[in-house]
Amino acid sequence: MKPLIGLTCSIGLEENYQYKETNYCEAVRGAGGIPILIPSFSEFAKDIPQLVRNLDGIIVSGGNDIYPMHYGEGPIQALGSVHRERDEVELEIVKECIKNKKPFFGICRGLQVLNVALGGDLYQDIYSQIKGKELEQHNHSKGTPPSNHSIEIKNDTFLYDIYKQKIGWVNSSHHQAIKKVAPSLEPIAWSKDGFVEAVVHKEIPSIFAVQWHPEKMYHKDHFSQQIFDYFIDLMR
Numbered sequence: 001m002k003p004l005i006g007l008t009c010s011i012g013l014e015e016n017y018q019y020k021e022t023n024y025c026e027a028v029r030g031a032g033g034i035p036i037l038i039p040s041f042s043e044f045a046k047d048i049p050q051l052v053r054n055l056d057g058i059i060v061s062g063g064n065d066i067y068p069m070h071y072g073e074g075p076i077q078a079l080g081s082v083h084r085e086r087d088e089v090e091l092e093i094v095k096e097c098i099k100n101k102k103p104f105f106g107i108c109r110g111l112q113v114l115n116v117a118l119g120g121d122l123y124q125d126i127y128s129q130i131k132g133k134e135l136e137q138h139n140h141s142k143g144t145p146p147s148n149h150s151i152e153i154k155n156d157t158f159l160y161d162i163y164k165q166k167i168g169w170v171n172s173s174h175h176q177a178i179k180k181v182a183p184s185l186e187p188i189a190w191s192k193d194g195f196v197e198a199v200v201h202k203e204i205p206s207i208f209a210v211q212w213h214p215e216k217m218y219h220k221d222h223f224s225q226q227i228f229d230y231f232i233d234l235m236r
């Protein structure tokens with residue numbers, strides 16, 4: 001039996017449709033899983049406990065910003081678009097994955113959701129909130145170059161086992177980042193300018209997240225493939 005992998009959807013601008021990029025689905029299937037899209041809408045968070053129990057693993061995917069009230073702040077001017085129902089559904093998914101020790105893979109926004117759900121917080125916009133320090137280009141959106149910035153990977157982690165070296169190269173498409181890491185998460189990779197680029201749960205190693213987009217490089221990059229393989233293999 002192939003593992004069933006829930007994939008959270010993004011919400012269209014007119015807010016009347018839900019979607020997920022095909023490359024997420026291809027990466028899940030390529031690694032041996034069956035992708036199942038999870039929408040977000042009013043009151044749906046209440047059904048998440050049952051849904052999580054019936055899936056083998058969940059990917060909380062990339063997308064818009066998290067409403068900062070979830071970490072006790074009001075919105076600053078540079079905050080991007082937010083969607084209250086998606087926040088509720090995904091925060092509930094984290095809670096249930098922890099409770100049921102269900103494999104969880106956060107990608108980009110998914111890393112931020114994981115951190116906020118577990119008590120950490122975020123920079124709402126790194127480029128307007130961090131002054132006096134030159135930051136790398138984390139918010140690359142034009143074209144699809146194979147790599148945007150380097151990461152330094154911690155020894156003795158699953159990520160090090162994949163890359164087999166301290167330095168990796170990743171694509172990057174985010175303007176928010178982890179500020180305070182949640183107490184139950186361990187950072188395992190950083191960009192040169194000091195942002196946390198990957199985390200793993202300290203007690204549940206099958207719960208992890210990356211700040212970049214391995215799904216976009218799935219067909220081109222061996223390491224990206226291996227991250228998905230590693231995730232799906234947790235369920236075999």
Ligand SMILES: [Mn+2]
Binds near residue numbers: 174
């Ligand atoms: Mn980055």
